[in-house]
Structures are given as C-alpha cells and as structure tokens.
Amino acid sequence: MALVRIPPVLRPSVGGEREVEAAGSNIGEVLASLVADHPATKDQIFGADGTLNRYVNVYLNDEDVRVLDGLDTTVGAGDHLVILPAMAGGS
Numbered sequence: 001m002a003l004v005r006i007p008p009v010l011r012p013s014v015g016g017e018r019e020v021e022a023a024g025s026n027i028g029e030v031l032a033s034l035v036a037d038h039p040a041t042k043d044q045i046f047g048a049d050g051t052l053n054r055y056v057n058v059y060l061n062d063e064d065v066r067v068l069d070g071l072d073t074t075v076g077a078g079d080h081l082v083i084l085p086a087m088a089g090g091s
Contacts, residue, residue, distance in 0.1 A: 002030050002075050005082045013040035022081075027058060028071030030081060045083065055086040 001021040006014050014020055022037070024030035035042045047053050051071070058065045059082040065073045075081070
C-alpha cells in the first residue's frame with residue numbers, strides 16, 4: 001500500500017486525515033482506491049474524462065508524475081504520494 005498525503009483542502013473529504021493508505025500498483029489505481037474509500041474526493045482529483053484535473057499535481061516520492069508515466073507510473077509498497085492542488089492568484 002502507498003501512503004497518500006492529503007492537502008488541507010481535501011481533508012474534510014477524508015474525515016480530516018492528513019495521510020491515508022491506498023492500494024494499487026500504479027498512480028491511477030492508488031488514486032482510484034482513494035476515491036473508492038472517499039468518494040467526495042473524486043471531482044476534486046479527476047476531471048469528467050478520468051484524467052487528473054489540470055490544477056492537481058501528484059508527486060511520487062517527490063517526483064511529479066506528469067514527468068514520469070502519469071497515471072501509469074508504477075507504485076511500490078511503502079511509496080509516498082503527495083496530492084497538491086495548484087495555487088493561483090496574486091495582484
């Protein structure tokens with residue numbers, strides 16, 4: 001199982017947890033497991049077409065999965081995922 005770090009904006013959707021475990025052999029499966037256990041996260045992580053929302057960044061052991069194999073990136077036992085919503089704004 002992978003350990004998924006949950007950002008503050010998603011914590012209400014996972015019962016306030018900072019980290020949760022999720023099963024899967026790749027990023028897509030791990031995130032699907034997270035969504036299965038916490039359905040309120042689905043629209044926050046995935047777009048209607050099943051891809052990552054463009055404003056959501058996912059890191060596997062500090063590597064952006066978009067520069068790896070995206071949702072097909074292999075995940076091993078004990079790996080850490082971080083979900084980071086992109087921030088925008090300013091003046």
